[in-house]
Amino acid sequence: MEYAVRGAIVTRAGELEAQLKKDPASLPFDKIVMCNIGNPQSVGQKPITFYRQVLALTDYPQLMDAPEAGKLFPSDVISTAKHILGNMKGGTGAYSESKGVAALRQMVADGIEARDGGHKCDIEDLWLTDGASVACHHIMKTLIRDGNDAVMVPIPQYPLYSASLALYGGTLVPYYLDEDKEWGLDVADLKVQLDKARAAGKEVRALCVINPGNPTGNALNVDNQKEIVQFCKDEGVLLIADEVYQENVYAEGRSFTSFKKVVRDMGLDIPLVSMQSTSKGFYGECGRRGGYMEVCGLDPDVKAELYKLASVGLCPNLSGQVLMGLVMSPPKPGDPSYELYAAERDAILSSLKRRALKLVSGLNALEGVTCNEAQGAMYAFPKVSLPEKFVAEATASGKMAPDALYCMKLLEATGIVVVPGSGFGQVEGTWHFRTTFLPSEEDIGGVVEKLAKFHAEFMDTYR
Amino acid sequence: MEYAVRGAIVTRAGELEAQLKKDPASLPFDKIVMCNIGNPQSVGQKPITFYRQVLALTDYPQLMDAPEAGKLFPSDVISTAKHILGNMKGGTGAYSESKGVAALRQMVADGIEARDGGHKCDIEDLWLTDGASVACHHIMKTLIRDGNDAVMVPIPQYPLYSASLALYGGTLVPYYLDEDKEWGLDVADLKVQLDKARAAGKEVRALCVINPGNPTGNALNVDNQKEIVQFCKDEGVLLIADEVYQENVYAEGRSFTSFKKVVRDMGLDIPLVSMQSTSKGFYGECGRRGGYMEVCGLDPDVKAELYKLASVGLCPNLSGQVLMGLVMSPPKPGDPSYELYAAERDAILSSLKRRALKLVSGLNALEGVTCNEAQGAMYAFPKVSLPEKFVAEATASGKMAPDALYCMKLLEATGIVVVPGSGFGQVEGTWHFRTTFLPSEEDIGGVVEKLAKFHAEFMDTYR
Numbered sequence: 001m002e003y004a005v006r007g008a009i010v011t012r013a014g015e016l017e018a019q020l021k022k023d024p025a026s027l028p029f030d031k032i033v034m035c036n037i038g039n040p041q042s043v044g045q046k047p048i049t050f051y052r053q054v055l056a057l058t059d060y061p062q063l064m065d066a067p068e069a070g071k072l073f074p075s076d077v078i079s080t081a082k083h084i085l086g087n088m089k090g091g092t093g094a095y096s097e098s099k100g101v102a103a104l105r106q107m108v109a110d111g112i113e114a115r116d117g118g119h120k121c122d123i124e125d126l127w128l129t130d131g132a133s134v135a136c137h138h139i140m141k142t143l144i145r146d147g148n149d150a151v152m153v154p155i156p157q158y159p160l161y162s163a164s165l166a167l168y169g170g171t172l173v174p175y176y177l178d179e180d181k182e183w184g185l186d187v188a189d190l191k192v193q194l195d196k197a198r199a200a201g202k203e204v205r206a207l208c209v210i211n212p213g214n215p216t217g218n219a220l221n222v223d224n225q226k227e228i229v230q231f232c233k234d235e236g237v238l239l240i241a242d243e244v245y246q247e248n249v250y251a252e253g254r255s256f257t258s259f260k261k262v263v264r265d266m267g268l269d270i271p272l273v274s275m276q277s278t279s280k281g282f283y284g285e286c287g288r289r290g291g292y293m294e295v296c297g298l299d300p301d302v303k304a305e306l307y308k309l310a311s312v313g314l315c316p317n318l319s320g321q322v323l324m325g326l327v328m329s330p331p332k333p334g335d336p337s338y339e340l341y342a343a344e345r346d347a348i349l350s351s352l353k354r355r356a357l358k359l360v361s362g363l364n365a366l367e368g369v370t371c372n373e374a375q376g377a378m379y380a381f382p383k384v385s386l387p388e389k390f391v392a393e394a395t396a397s398g399k400m401a402p403d404a405l406y407c408m409k410l411l412e413a414t415g416i417v418v419v420p421g422s423g424f425g426q427v428e429g430t431w432h433f434r435t436t437f438l439p440s441e442e443d444i445g446g447v448v449e450k451l452a453k454f455h456a457e458f459m460d461t462y463r
Numbered sequence: 464m465e466y467a468v469r470g471a472i473v474t475r476a477g478e479l480e481a482q483l484k485k486d487p488a489s490l491p492f493d494k495i496v497m498c499n500i501g502n503p504q505s506v507g508q509k510p511i512t513f514y515r516q517v518l519a520l521t522d523y524p525q526l527m528d529a530p531e532a533g534k535l536f537p538s539d540v541i542s543t544a545k546h547i548l549g550n551m552k553g554g555t556g557a558y559s560e561s562k563g564v565a566a567l568r569q570m571v572a573d574g575i576e577a578r579d580g581g582h583k584c585d586i587e588d589l590w591l592t593d594g595a596s597v598a599c600h601h602i603m604k605t606l607i608r609d610g611n612d613a614v615m616v617p618i619p620q621y622p623l624y625s626a627s628l629a630l631y632g633g634t635l636v637p638y639y640l641d642e643d644k645e646w647g648l649d650v651a652d653l654k655v656q657l658d659k660a661r662a663a664g665k666e667v668r669a670l671c672v673i674n675p676g677n678p679t680g681n682a683l684n685v686d687n688q689k690e691i692v693q694f695c696k697d698e699g700v701l702l703i704a705d706e707v708y709q710e711n712v713y714a715e716g717r718s719f720t721s722f723k724k725v726v727r728d729m730g731l732d733i734p735l736v737s738m739q740s741t742s743k744g745f746y747g748e749c750g751r752r753g754g755y756m757e758v759c760g761l762d763p764d765v766k767a768e769l770y771k772l773a774s775v776g777l778c779p780n781l782s783g784q785v786l787m788g789l790v791m792s793p794p795k796p797g798d799p800s801y802e803l804y805a806a807e808r809d810a811i812l813s814s815l816k817r818r819a820l821k822l823v824s825g826l827n828a829l830e831g832v833t834c835n836e837a838q839g840a841m842y843a844f845p846k847v848s849l850p851e852k853f854v855a856e857a858t859a860s861g862k863m864a865p866d867a868l869y870c871m872k873l874l875e876a877t878g879i880v881v882v883p884g885s886g887f888g889q890v891e892g893t894w895h896f897r898t899t900f901l902p903s904e905e906d907i908g909g910v911v912e913k914l915a916k917f918h919a920e921f922m923d924t925y926r
Binding site: 141313 | 777
């Protein structure tokens, strides 16, 4: 099991950061810039005020009784906190039901229905979790009996999928996203890979789709989603939709449509798991570890197993539960908090869009580097044509994959931390890295500049 | 995998609660009393003010800038929140290091050193976790390669151990706590069970000890702990110390001593994992899902595996991390918050002690019921001599173990929810149940009374 987003390069970054503190002049840069992980608040993004105000009141409800409360908190913050606390025994200090507080699941369900044009969401299908990672673990654990059970995973993929499959002893069946077609998903290739796995005796139980894509940053269009749904129906495989970037779509003419909506619009009821998180979107509340999965069309026995798994952990953290409810049921136009909420949201999203454009155009200006548009998510995943001489040198040393060595050199020269493509999987003989576009608007220009300078020198050395 | 504390009886309790809401007159009781789980705030215990004040400020730091802040929060609350926020990039909204924020681990380490008479605690040995359950899962996953790997677990045990062993495919080697000796741990029996397992070809990798005990409520004395440590050293097994009830010791003349202190006082450095949680103690902050494990004397390769496992989850929730730091480094005498903190702490602990006494003496007054003193933790685990006629009837019906059926009847008659001994394991042919003594002082008398009335009628029916 490997986990590239927290691998050797990140460990080295930690060492360099400690060295910078002790002896700032000893390195050719003055700070470490973490572009390895979608962690917006660690690089300066501010939390959405409404969420934090409600969290403060649910943590310390006496604040509501203080005479100053009305001055410190808008009335909808207070009423939301009261609604939440009034519907949970023991407040945020008590274990909730294993699936999460019913009233918070209702807030999530309301948000899902609003998002999906009114298609029903039953709170019995909802499981609040400590982030989407936990949801993925529960699903994998439930699906995998032994190495014969397989799950189809995109390449490149977010390593949560390969790691959880390795952990529970299942088989990963790769399918390849097409870099030349904006990292699109080719259903014909799905079928080829599925048949190959079946011919090898594997029982393919599920197909994972990450939309918007991680690390690729692509956003699927509805026609493509329909084909995927039809494929899952025809082949009898569970569709696992990682939709944690559902509020991160930047490309003109693109928007997010949930797989649940696609399925329902097609008049179907196929087995489907959709995952969402408080960590992504414009909120980027990674530290709260809030998430949910909506589980539709699954056998009651499978749901009973999921329930047991959730029970062993007793319940997800209540702070994350509260936040997940708020994220899916935010202030509405006319609410006292709405204007500030909408202004904060729009400022973050439009800034992310500008940063994505700046980064991708900077990458495309580098020699031997091509990068698809970052249509969504928080990442660009450029292809780097590494010089043969460098690949040979890296391969001969046998210590690191060539792309990992490239990323290590980038770190040592610039302080910029990115993740090598080999951590996500890539077509053999191609090399990539994943970088977030999360550094602030003041910083992102510097990142592009330093990258360009490093890359030019690197090419001069190895061309 | 089964999880009794959230099993069939709890599910039935949920149904009855819904029925009570709809039609209060349809049942012979007016409320459900949850004695199935150590969840103090769900049954009315109030949170410690200091903790919640710091949490509110770390969630919503702008509060500190409000002109009213000085009136609303004592100065040490503000300085503690500032210290914490000053030492984490991105506050509670960012992923931290996989092991948790270094400054919070330092607060935990300081607390461990103070508790253990100055024995050193290195923050590199500390892993903050989403509650002790996650720590247990990480350890089990790291220890268990296949069904040949075994872990010694007390009987009766908290089902987290059997469930996690089942999940990762390991073997549970039981050892029996001696009910006639205050649920003491007999090291001679440990050796018998270990040899038996080894003779059967198992590799026994660890010994779990729960101290204070769950479900037994016993508190080990230091001489007994020394024997256990010596056993682990002699046999080369890892000692896993579940010490989540370390601040719940009520019996006169008993106090908690950590296994780490025992090991260090013996001049040893054996492999040891100690787990702690924000959910227990006098704080009972179950909803925050905070915990830590201190991992001493383990091979660096094993620690590297643990690090990878933690990395796949990215990090424990920040709210739980903050609370774990506060729990281990609470206000000190002289601090502005100290008096209130100490008063709240002492009121809860002395009330728990009174409730434990009342419950255990009530249980011992029942026909055919004996119950050891609840020296610690939050539970009593009485032995019930079920009448032969009842055992035969239950066995014949084949639906539930006799003790489970007893607990179900108790629920249907009184609304009191307890957990059958079969969910924790017990000597064959004996029957128990676990009940918390967490209902409030006003309620606990009613619980004892209703239990007595039910039990008398039950005995009249089946005697």
